[in-house]
Amino acid sequence: MPPRTQSERDAMTVEIGYALFSGVLVGAATFTGVSLPALLTQLPDGAERMLFRAGAVLGLLVTAVRVVHVLWRFPRAHEERRLPPVRRSRPGRTPFDP
Numbered sequence: 001m002p003p004r005t006q007s008e009r010d011a012m013t014v015e016i017g018y019a020l021f022s023g024v025l026v027g028a029a030t031f032t033g034v035s036l037p038a039l040l041t042q043l044p045d046g047a048e049r050m051l052f053r054a055g056a057v058l059g060l061l062v063t064a065v066r067v068v069h070v071l072w073r074f075p076r077a078h079e080e081r082r083l084p085p086v087r088r089s090r091p092g093r094t095p096f097d098p
Contacts, residue, residue, distance in 0.1 A: 019070035027063030
């Protein structure tokens, strides 16, 4: 495998940053959504603890899944260099000709 170019390294850095940022946002939203009933209503102490713990576990799980999902979609270097096939045009004809 040839060494990566600077632009490939930069693209991977940006993709990792995006994966972490979006993962943290989605995880925080999940934690907030699960824990919100404990903050807004008067629940027994055991129920509040359970909701906070469930929110924390689900938030971490969703963060990890989001990061893996974003990075898994990022094209690998050897796939990135493959160009799509070129359609040869016929001289003297436009795309609108039958």
